[in-house]
Amino acid sequence: MNRTEFVVVTVIVLTAAFALGWFVNWLVHRFTRVTQADLGELERMAQALHEAEETRDQAIAYIHQREEEVTRETAQLQAELAAAMDGLRDARHENQILSSELDGLRAQG
Numbered sequence: 001m002n003r004t005e006f007v008v009v010t011v012i013v014l015t016a017a018f019a020l021g022w023f024v025n026w027l028v029h030r031f032t033r034v035t036q037a038d039l040g041e042l043e044r045m046a047q048a049l050h051e052a053e054e055t056r057d058q059a060i061a062y063i064h065q066r067e068e069e070v071t072r073e074t075a076q077l078q079a080e081l082a083a084a085m086d087g088l089r090d091a092r093h094e095n096q097i098l099s100s101e102l103d104g105l106r107a108q109g
Helices: 001-031 034-109
Strands: none
Touching: none
16 A cells, blocks of 8 residues: 555544544434423423422421411410319319318318
C-alpha cells in the first residue's frame, strides 16, 4: 500500500466514522427528545403535586388547630372534674359530720 492509497483509505474511514457518529447522534436525539405531550404531562403532574402539597398543609393546620381545641377542652374538663371531686369530698365530710350529730341525738333521746 503506497502513500496515496493509505491517505484515501484513511479519508474514507474517517468520513465513514464521522457519518456513523452523526447518524448515531441523530438517533439518540430523535428518541430522547421531549415532546409537547410529555411537557404537558409534566406540567399537569407538577400542578397536581402542588395542589396535593397545599391540601396536606391545610390538613396539617387543621389537625394542629383541632389538637389545640381538644387540649383546651381536656384541661377544662379536668378542672371541672377536680372541682366536682372537691365538692364530693366536702359533701361526704359534711355527711359524716351530720351522721355523727344524728347518732349523738339518737343516743341522747
